[in-house]
Amino acid sequence: MSSGPDFTRKARRLVDSLFQHPELLHGTSLKPRHRQRWIYLGHEVEGGEVSRVRFGLMRHPRPYAFSRQSHQVAEYYTYDVAAGKVIREGGVNITRRQGVDADDPP
16 A cells, blocks of 8 residues: 555545446445545555545435434445446444434434
8 A cells, every 4th residue: 555645635536536427336325426425544556556445435324215214324435446346345334333223212
């Protein structure tokens, strides 16, 4: 992993532009509307270029379409620049981790 302000800026730009290309988001739960909500986690450099960028997103999905309640879920992704694909690495349901379910009263 290489660091430095130039690589970090480029990595951030790559993820930002990712959300402008719906075809790259296909197969994930990511949407263009998430563009302003992602969080930079790190990057990797190969051959002097940013090859992979790790980022996260805090989501608030509803457990059921008819439910007014939602879970707080942190999701982690890797954007493999060379392969042109986004990989969901995992997620943590923070609501349930705190011992609460969506059906529990606040």
